[in-house]
Amino acid sequence: MHDQSVIKVGIVGLGTVGSGTFNILSRNADAIFLKTGKRIRVSHIGARRDNPNVNIADSSFADEVKVSRDIFDVVKDDELDIVVELIGGTDVAKEIVTYALKSGKHVVTANKALIALHGNELFALAKANGVVLAFEAAVAGGIPIIKVLAEGLSANRISWLAGIINGTGNFILTEMKNKGRDFDSVLKEAQALGYAEADPTFDVEGIDAAHKLSILASLAFSVPINFSQVFTEGITEITQEDLQFADSFGYKIKHLGIARRTEKGIEARVHPTLVPNANLLTKVDGVMNAVMVKGDAVGSTLYYGAGAGAEATGSAVCADIIDIARGDVGSKEIAFGKKQNFISIDEIRCAYYLRLDVQDQAGGLASISKVLSKQNISIEGLYQQEAPEEDTVVPVVIITQRVEEKAMNQAIKKIEALDCTQGKAKKIRIEHFKS
Amino acid sequence: MHDQSVIKVGIVGLGTVGSGTFNILSRNADAIFLKTGKRIRVSHIGARRDNPNVNIADSSFADEVKVSRDIFDVVKDDELDIVVELIGGTDVAKEIVTYALKSGKHVVTANKALIALHGNELFALAKANGVVLAFEAAVAGGIPIIKVLAEGLSANRISWLAGIINGTGNFILTEMKNKGRDFDSVLKEAQALGYAEADPTFDVEGIDAAHKLSILASLAFSVPINFSQVFTEGITEITQEDLQFADSFGYKIKHLGIARRTEKGIEARVHPTLVPNANLLTKVDGVMNAVMVKGDAVGSTLYYGAGAGAEATGSAVCADIIDIARGDVGSKEIAFGKKQNFISIDEIRCAYYLRLDVQDQAGGLASISKVLSKQNISIEGLYQQEAPEEDTVVPVVIITQRVEEKAMNQAIKKIEALDCTQGKAKKIRIEHFKS
Numbered sequence: 001m002h003d004q005s006v007i008k009v010g011i012v013g014l015g016t017v018g019s020g021t022f023n024i025l026s027r028n029a030d031a032i033f034l035k036t037g038k039r040i041r042v043s044h045i046g047a048r049r050d051n052p053n054v055n056i057a058d059s060s061f062a063d064e065v066k067v068s069r070d071i072f073d074v075v076k077d078d079e080l081d082i083v084v085e086l087i088g089g090t091d092v093a094k095e096i097v098t099y100a101l102k103s104g105k106h107v108v109t110a111n112k113a114l115i116a117l118h119g120n121e122l123f124a125l126a127k128a129n130g131v132v133l134a135f136e137a138a139v140a141g142g143i144p145i146i147k148v149l150a151e152g153l154s155a156n157r158i159s160w161l162a163g164i165i166n167g168t169g170n171f172i173l174t175e176m177k178n179k180g181r182d183f184d185s186v187l188k189e190a191q192a193l194g195y196a197e198a199d200p201t202f203d204v205e206g207i208d209a210a211h212k213l214s215i216l217a218s219l220a221f222s223v224p225i226n227f228s229q230v231f232t233e234g235i236t237e238i239t240q241e242d243l244q245f246a247d248s249f250g251y252k253i254k255h256l257g258i259a260r261r262t263e264k265g266i267e268a269r270v271h272p273t274l275v276p277n278a279n280l281l282t283k284v285d286g287v288m289n290a291v292m293v294k295g296d297a298v299g300s301t302l303y304y305g306a307g308a309g310a311e312a313t314g315s316a317v318c319a320d321i322i323d324i325a326r327g328d329v330g331s332k333e334i335a336f337g338k339k340q341n342f343i344s345i346d347e348i349r350c351a352y353y354l355r356l357d358v359q360d361q362a363g364g365l366a367s368i369s370k371v372l373s374k375q376n377i378s379i380e381g382l383y384q385q386e387a388p389e390e391d392t393v394v395p396v397v398i399i400t401q402r403v404e405e406k407a408m409n410q411a412i413k414k415i416e417a418l419d420c421t422q423g424k425a426k427k428i429r430i431e432h433f434k435s
Numbered sequence: 436m437h438d439q440s441v442i443k444v445g446i447v448g449l450g451t452v453g454s455g456t457f458n459i460l461s462r463n464a465d466a467i468f469l470k471t472g473k474r475i476r477v478s479h480i481g482a483r484r485d486n487p488n489v490n491i492a493d494s495s496f497a498d499e500v501k502v503s504r505d506i507f508d509v510v511k512d513d514e515l516d517i518v519v520e521l522i523g524g525t526d527v528a529k530e531i532v533t534y535a536l537k538s539g540k541h542v543v544t545a546n547k548a549l550i551a552l553h554g555n556e557l558f559a560l561a562k563a564n565g566v567v568l569a570f571e572a573a574v575a576g577g578i579p580i581i582k583v584l585a586e587g588l589s590a591n592r593i594s595w596l597a598g599i600i601n602g603t604g605n606f607i608l609t610e611m612k613n614k615g616r617d618f619d620s621v622l623k624e625a626q627a628l629g630y631a632e633a634d635p636t637f638d639v640e641g642i643d644a645a646h647k648l649s650i651l652a653s654l655a656f657s658v659p660i661n662f663s664q665v666f667t668e669g670i671t672e673i674t675q676e677d678l679q680f681a682d683s684f685g686y687k688i689k690h691l692g693i694a695r696r697t698e699k700g701i702e703a704r705v706h707p708t709l710v711p712n713a714n715l716l717t718k719v720d721g722v723m724n725a726v727m728v729k730g731d732a733v734g735s736t737l738y739y740g741a742g743a744g745a746e747a748t749g750s751a752v753c754a755d756i757i758d759i760a761r762g763d764v765g766s767k768e769i770a771f772g773k774k775q776n777f778i779s780i781d782e783i784r785c786a787y788y789l790r791l792d793v794q795d796q797a798g799g800l801a802s803i804s805k806v807l808s809k810q811n812i813s814i815e816g817l818y819q820q821e822a823p824e825e826d827t828v829v830p831v832v833i834i835t836q837r838v839e840e841k842a843m844n845q846a847i848k849k850i851e852a853l854d855c856t857q858g859k860a861k862k863i864r865i866e867h868f869k870s
Contacts, residue, residue, distance in 0.1 A: 024590050024732045031592055034657050034772050035585075036765070136587075142733035144587025150470075151586075151763070152571075152579025155459050155753030157466055222469050280739065283718050297459045297750040298577035301740035304715060305733060315732040318590030326765025328586070330471070331758075337469050 006039045007325040010074040010105075012096055013087035014047035017110050017137065019054045020314025021084060025321070026059035032318075038325040044080060046071035053310070075099045082324055084317060085109040094118055101125045101133065106329075108320040110137035110313055116211035116227040119218070123334040132332040134320035139212040140165055140289045142312035143305040144319060148293065149219040150331045156295025158220040160260040162273075162433060163291035164284050165212045167307040168196045168203035169235050169255040173272075174285040177243045177252065183236060195287055195308075205234035206255065206270040213257035216291070217268045221261055222337045226268070229342035233271035242428065245355065245397045246274050249381055251430065252282040258431065265341030267348050274353050274430040280304075281433075292433065300433070346406040351380065351430035354398040356415065357422040358384075359391055364420030368396070371418070375411040377403045393422055399430065441474045442760040445509040447531055448522035449482035452545050452572065454489045455749025456519060460756070461494035467753075473760040479515060481506035488745070510534045517759055519752060520544040529553055536560045536568065541764075543755040545572035545748055551646035551662040554653070558769040567767040569755035574647040575600055575724045577747035578740040579754060583728065584654040585766045591730025593655040595695035597708075597868060598726035599719050600647045602742040603631045603638035604670050604690040608707075609720040612678045612687065618671060630722055630743075640669035641690065641705040648692035651726070652703045656696055657772045661703070664777035668706035677863065680790060680832045681709050684816055686865065687717040693866065700776030702783050709788050709865040715739075716868075727868065735868070781841040786815065786865035789833040791850065792857040793819075794826055799855030803831070806853070810846040812838045828857055834865065 009025070011018050025032070025042055033039055042061045046068045056065050068074055075083055075096055083100035085107060087093050093114050100107045101122065109115065115122075115135050126133040136146045140163065149158070164170050168190055175186040187204065190196035202208040214227040235255050246253050251274035260267040275282050280302050284290040289307030294300050306312035323329065358364040365384065372379060381399035400408070412425045444460070446453050460467070460477055468474055477496045481503045491500050503509055510518055510531055518535035520542060522528050528549050535542050536557065544550065550557070550570050561568040571581045575598065584593070599605050603625055610621040622639065625631040637643040649662040670690050681688050686709035695702040710717050715737050719725040724742030729735050741747035758764065793799040800819065807814060816834035835843070847860045 020732070028590055028592055028731070031657070032590060035589060035770060037768075037770060142588075142730075143736060144583055147582065147587050148579055151758060152582050152754055153577075153750065154470060154757045155463055155467060155750055157463055222466070280715070280718055283715055295577075295750065296463070297455070297746040297753070299741045299744075299747055301578060301738075303736075303738055305736035309734075311732040312734055315588065315590055315730065318732070319587055322589045323586060323763075323766075328758075328763040328765040330761025330763040333472075335470060335472060 005037065006041055007081045008041055008043045008079050009082045009084060009321060010044035010046065010077055010080040011042060011084045011086065012046040012071045012074050013085065014045055014051045014054060015086065016310045017313045017317065018047070018086040019051045020310030021086065021317045022054050022059070024311060024314045024318050026061060029060040032322060036322055036326055040321055040325055044068065044074045044077050046074035071096065072099070075103065075105070080105055082106045082108060082321055084321070085111060090114050090117055097122055097133065098125065101129050101131055104129055104131055106131045106134070106324050108134045108317055110317055112138040112208065112211040112215065116214045116225060119215065119225045127333060132324065132329045134324065134332050135215070136320045137313045137316035139215050140291055141305065141307040141309060142315040143289060143291065143303050143307070144316065145216070145291050145303050146219065148303055149216065153293060153295045153298055154331070156297045158261070159294050159296060160258065161216055161220050161291060161293045162256050162258045162281065162431065163216065164254055164281060164289050165257050165291065165307065166203055166209040166255060167287035167289055168200070169209065170284065171195055171287045172204070173235060173238065173253060173255060176238070176240060180240060182240060183238065204236055206232040209255065209257045209270045213259060213268055213270055216257070217259035217266060218336065220259060220293070221266055221340065222335070223266065223340045224336045226342055229268060231269040231271070231345040235272050238272050241395065242355065242426065245383065246353065248383065249399055250277050251275060252277060253428065254281055262343065264347055265343040267343055269345060269348065272428050274428055276432060279433060346409070348405050349402050351402050351432070352400045352408050353428040353430055354400070354412070355426040356396045357393050358396045358420055359393045359422060360420045365396065367418050367420055368415055371411050371414045372400070375407045377407060377411055440472065441476055442516045443476055443478045443514050444517045444519060444756060445479035445481065445512055445515040446477060446519045446521060447481045447506045447509050448520065449480055449486045449489060450521065451745045452748045452752065453482070453521040454486045455745030456521065456752045457489050457494070459746060459749045459753050461496060464495040467757060471757055471761055475756060475760055479503065479509045479512050481509035506531065507534070510538065515540055517541045517543060517756055519756070520546060525549050525552055532557055532568065533560065536564050536566055539564055539566055541566045541569070541759045543569045543752055543759070545752055547573040547643065547646040547650065551649045551660060554650065554660045562768060567759065567764045569759065569767050570650070571755045572748045572751035574650055575726055576740065576742040576744060577750040578724060578726065578738045578742070579751065580651065580726050580738050581654065583738055584651065588728060588730045588733055589766070591732045593696070594729045594731060595693065596651055596655050596726060596728045597691050597693045597716065597866065598651065599689055599716060599724050600692050600726065600742065601638055601644040601690060602722035602724055603635070604644070605719065606630055606722045607639070608670060608673065608688060608690060611675060615675060617675060618673065639671055641667040644690065644692045644705045648694060648703055648705055651692070652694035652701060653771065655694060655728070656701055656775065657770070658701065658775045659771045661777055664703060666704040666706070666780040670707050672861070673707050676830065677790065677861065680818065681788065683818065684834055685712050686710060687712060688863065689716055697778065699782055700778040702778055704780060704783065707863050709863055711867060714868060781844070783840050784837050786837050786867070787835045787843050788863040788865055789835070789847070790861040791831045792828050793831045793855055794828045794857060795855045800831065802853050802855055803850050806846050806849045807835070810842045812836070812842060812846055
């Protein structure tokens with residue numbers, strides 16, 4: 001056994017988050033020692049190549065860091081107390097984490113895909129080996145949202161949460177809204193700025209957000225992680241027109257991850273959402289993240305900060321390391337209740353924004369209203385662009401009251417079949433987050 | 436030794452927060468057991484009288500709760516693991532807490548005044564007795580801001596924090612701003628609504644916020660609590676005129692607690708502050724609280740929620756109880772560094788809003804500008820109301836750039852002495868929270 005006041009950390013993967021983690025632990029070593037009474041030392045790094053943002057020789061750990069090109073050398077290092085997995089991906093990462101847990105080392109990871117897809121199995125493995133698998137950095141970067149759910153609000157029955165949990169998507173929607181630009185041009189800029197990957201699918205199609213939401217929902221409702229049941233819709237179909245129409249009704253369009261406990265089961269869904277301007281989430285712009293959480297005791301709360309970046313995410317990795325160093329791991333023994341039903345998107349209830357191309361306006365609106373009325377869908381607001389002359393096709397926007405999605409979809413089918421409408425209806429969900 | 440999976444809690448004081456705490460622990464007992472594997476049982480309540488909001492007979496703890504009219508009977512109960520102090524005040528509360536800690540019981544409190552005035556001594560006492568004194572509920576009600584500072588951002592060097600940490604004051608300023616009402620009428624409403632006490636001094640003069648800020652500053656900068664060094668200015672002098680002028684320059688006036696690390700020492704101050712509309716703090720209305728925290732790694736983050744109320748504050752009390760039940764107390768062993776200099780209000784640097792009553796406008800402005808210029812104070816913006824006729828007294832508002840307060844005060848003295856100005860200048864500090 002080595003000195004209990006020294007915690008030895010191995011870092012696997014020295015990319016963006018790895019460099020941030022190393023640099024924070026090095027720069028703030030004394031401040032962390034003051035707060036915790038523990039010396040947290042990085043003693044082993046596994047990385048295929050050096051990172052120019054990490055200067056080991058000038059760091060607090062210059063004398064002791066071993067660098068291995070074979071990342072498995074790190075997990076095999078029996079001197080380590082904690083292995084930090086920062087290579088991303090789900091194959092090798094899973095091997096690394098499994099090996100580390102089995103050999104009795106605590107693991108800290110920022111890997112949302114790994115936790116979303118294999119978390120249940122890996123938490124069980126951690127428990128069986130008397131160690132913990134900590135993942136604060138997997139969701140919303142530097143915002144301590146995992147800690148908030150698992151500890152800060154631990155006495156609450158959470159009824160719902162809703163978050164802007166993908167910075168790239170939020171950057172794109174913010175630029176589109178504030179500068180009147182189109183999706184493609186902003187996406188290209190996001191790629192140039194390094195916010196979006198060359199293949200932006202994970203961000204703009206909502207898969208990254210769905211990974212994160214599946215983790216949040218699991219903690220909020222004490223159920224196993226259930227990524228396959230997260231409904232996912234991206235932002236690629238959002239147009240300038242939609243943003244402007246939404247604005248005229250007093251809403252912003254945000255790409256949200258929403259999880260809610262209902263009588264029928266758990267809802268978990270990622271999609272563009274009209275949010276009323278009075279809601280704080282509409283003030284979260286650019287690459288910033290925020291998560292709103294509603295608990296039965298605490299009411300509505302919100303947590304805001306940088307969702308990505310070397311040191312913001314590194315801040316979360318280091319918080320987990322410090323918790324483990326302090327022995328504060330009780331909340332990290334993830335205890336799920338029994339599986340619960342996740343309801344399908346057909347069964348959710350919300351309000352809707354519908355944008356239609358309508359010809360023969362007067363009669364057209366009457367037919368559309370009739371269809372909605374037959375499905376018991378109430379109209380909350382309506383906008384019809386003045387037609388320059390008869391029989392011109394003009395956009396009509398309808399804001400509905402809350403209704404089950406199945407009924408909405410049936411109504412849309414019938415509306416699309418009307419003679420007066422052209423093409424497909426655009427449907428965007430609306431949330432008021434009132435209860 | 437009793438069963439380790441059962442944690443016995445005694446509640447001293449069954450007022451608003453006491454009732455919320457009891458009701459949460461009772462209602463969510465199963466959910467808390469699921470998450471923690473511990474049965475948290477309220478087994479003793481000390482209260483001079485019953486609380487109609489607490490129905491012990493219908494609670495989860497009906498069979499086991501003992502009620503004592505002498506609150507000291509609770510701290511003397513050797514069956515208890517945790518004593519929850521919710522009587523408020525600083526005299527008897529200190530006795531209760533001291534007794535409990537000395538008898539080896541953990542203590543959870545919502546008492547900001549107690550922690551602000553006696554925290555250093557009581558933390559030392561807790562440590563000496565191998566127990567913890569937890570105080571999440573003492574600041575910002577249900578927002579887990581203590582946990583954020585002590586754990587979530589534990590790897591960061593905090594450079595500043597700024598918070599709306601008194602709901603009553605924020606309610607008053609919000610109503611004044613949104614409805615054009617005056618201070619006195621809103622205060623009366625706040626008292627009728629139960630937001631403000633019959634003696635509102637603690638809220639409107641900023642003393643309550645100063646208690647809380649002294650606690651936040653201590654955690655943020657790892658220094659002993661230093662309530663006596665918190666500069667405190669209330670909101671009683673804020674007028675409708677000030678709110679409107681601020682608005683015309685793009686600011687809202689918020690009553691903030693601000694703590695900042697500077698080269699000269701630590702700033703800790705509570706005062707009305709002009710905050711630019713783009714800052715999220717300006718969107719925090721009514722009785723809600725929010726704290727913005729800037730860390731060197733994480734950047735700017737914000738935490739928002741209800742700052743008061745039976746169950747919101749109870750949520751924080753219960754979170755501390757659950758942490759202790761889980762054994763997650765490492766972060767609760769408060770470790771301060773050495774004392775650091777707190778700088779006086781004279782030494783702070785910020786921008787300023789000045790409102791003056793000026794006669795003889797043309798010449799007057801020239802004289803005022805000259806005074807400012809001589810003190811090296813740059814004018815960022817200026818508003819002068821058109822004078823209906825010559826020699827009328829009209830308000831002039833000046834927004835300055837950042838300057839040391841001492842220089843600002845010297846300039847104000849000279850400006851007040853000018854022939855063209857009447858009465859006192861109104862000075863309100865401006866913060867941009869940029870770095």
